[in-house]
Amino acid sequence: MPKAIRVHEYGGPEVMRYEDVAVGAPGPGQIRVRQTAIGVNFIDIYFRSGLYKAPQLPFTPGNEGAGAVVAVGEGVTGFKPGDRVAYGSVSGAYAEEVVIDARMVVPVPDGIDDETAAAMMLKGLTTQYLLRRTYKVAPGDTILFHAAAGGVGLIATQWAKHLGATVIGTVGTPDKAELAKANGCDHVILYRDEDFAARVKEITGGKGCAVVYDGVGQATYPASLDCLRPFGLFVSFGSASGPIEDFNIGLLAQKGSLYATRPTLFTHVGDRATLEAMAEDLFSVVRSGAVKIPVHTRAKLADAPKVHADLAGRQTTGATVMSP
Template identity: 55%
Template sequence: MKSRAILIRSYGGPEVLELAEIDVPLPGPGEVQIHHTAIGLNFADTYYRTGLYKPAGGLPFVAGSEGAGTVVAVGEGVDDFRIGDRVAYPNNDGAYCDYRNIRASALVALPDDIPFEVAAAMMTKGMTVEFLLNRTYQVGPETVLLWHAAAGGVGLIACQWAKALGATVIGTAGSADKVKLALEHGCDHVINYREEDFAARVKELTAGKGVDVVYDSVGKDTFPMSLDCLKPRGLWVTFGNASGPVEPLAPLVLLQKGSLFMTRPTLGHYIATRQELNKCAEALFAIVRGNKVVINVNQTYPLADAARAHADLEARRTSGTTLLIP
C-alpha cells in the first residue's frame, strides 16, 4: 500500500519536513495497520526535527508521535483488535502519515463517544498531564502549583485537571489573549511573563511561601527562575525544552535554594507496561467524559502543511492543541 507521509531526511527547521509517498507493507506479527483520521502535533515533534531528540531508527524517519484512526488490517497473533476498531495512541514515532503499521501493544481502544479529533488532540498531552499530576507529584486540595505555558496544548488540559483535583493553580502565559484563555481553563492566577517578573509575582501570590511544585516545559527561558518560585523542599518538574535545553545544574544549587527536588520525567517511562498504558488512558477518558477537562482543538492544518504548523507552533502563534488532518 502507498501512503503519504511527512519525512525528515536531515535535521533542521520546518523546511526539512518533506511530503513524500512511502510503501506500507502488510502488518507483521503483533502489529496492526491503521488509517489515521487525525494526527496530534506536539512540541516534542520539533525536538526530533531539529535533532535534539534522536529517533530510534535514525534518518530518514516519518515525523510525529500521536494519532487516532481505524484499524484496516491485523497481523498474526493480534487478539485485542479487529478490522474496523476505533483506536488511538500516544508516544509512538511515525504518526505524520495516512496509513501506518504499529504495535498492537501501543494502542488503546477508543470509546465510541470520544471523537477521533479529540483523541488525537489529547492522547500524548492528556496522558502526560495524568502522570505529572497523579504520579510525578500527587496533586490535591492542599497543593499550590505553578504551570508554565498555561495556554499551550498541555497547559490547558493540565490547569483544568489540577483545578478538578482541588489545587490552587498559578499559570504563566505570553500575551493578554493567552492569559485570558488560561484563566478560563482552570487557573486561579495567570502571570504574563513578558510584562512581569514571574518569580517575584509567585512569591507575592503565595505570601512569600512559594509553591509546592513547578511544572516547566519551557526550559531555558524559565531557568533558573523556576527554582526561585518553590517553597523549601519543593519539586521542580522539568519536562520540556520549548525555549531550548536547560543549562547544567550543580546539585549544590538545590541545597542553597531550599533543599529542592528536581525530576526530568517522560511519558514513556510511565506507560511502559500494558497495565500502565490502559490505566493512564482510562483516567484521561474518565475526566474528559466527566466534563472536568475540555479539549481545545484551536488549530488544524492539512497533513501537507506540517511545515507551516511547526513554524506557527515554534513562533508561539498557537494556543491549545493543533491537529494535522490527512
C-alpha cells in the first residue's frame, strides 16, 4: 500500500505521521500519478499548523510534485499512462501516489528533470504571476523582494534581473546575502542589522521602488510601504513571519496614494488556459538558462517533520525536494 504523510491534528512538525494510505482509481477528469519528487513550501507549514484550515482532518499536506501518470479517468484526453507531469496548486502532495484533477496538471517538457519540475511549480508559477501578471516588471524598474534567498526569492530575483529590473533584496544572514547576489540581486540588505526602508531610500536616491514583493508579512509591515514611490504597489503574497493583522488602508493614502494587493496562485491557475500560459512562460525561461532552479536540500518523504522544522527555523535556502 502506498505511503503518505498524514496530519490528524494541527500543530508542530511532530503531528505529521508517515502512514499507509489507500489510493483509489481516478474518477472522471482525474489522473493517478506515481510521484518521483515532491516540493516543499512555506504554505505547507501554514496548513499543518492550522493557520490555514484544511477541508477536513486528517489530511495530507503538500501542493507541489512531479512524476509519471499511471492511470487516467473517464474523459481525460490530454494525458496517458507514462507521461511525465508536474503540478503546483493541488492538495495532498506528500504522498507516493496521488489522484488529482487533470486540469491542474501540466506536461513536463524534455530538458527539465522531475526534481527541477517539483522544485519550481508552486514557487515558479508564484514568481510568474508576481512578476508578469500582478505587476509587469519592465526594464528600468527598481523592485524590492523580501526573503531574496528563499525558494521563491531566488527564482524571482533571477527572473526580474532577466526582465531588466534593478533588484533590491532583503535577507537575514551574510551567507544568504552572497547567495542573493549570485542570483540577480543588485543590492542586498541585511534586514536584521539594517533599517531596510532607510537603505531602500538611499539606494534609490529617495525615489523608492515601483513594487515591493512581500512574502514575510508581520515583520516587514508597515516598513515595506515606506520603500515605495508614489502610486507604488505593495504585493503581500505570504506571511512567513506571521500574518499582517492590522492592515490600515489609510496608510496607503498617507504614504503616497499607494496600491496594495493580496494575490494567490490558486486564483490565477483557476483558469486552465491561464495555467498553461503561465507554465509555458516559466518553462521557457528555465530551459533558456535565464532562470536556474536551485535545489539546495534533498530529503526523504518520511523525514518531513525535520524538513518542516528546518524550513520554519530559516535554516534553508532555495528549494527543498523530498523523494518518496
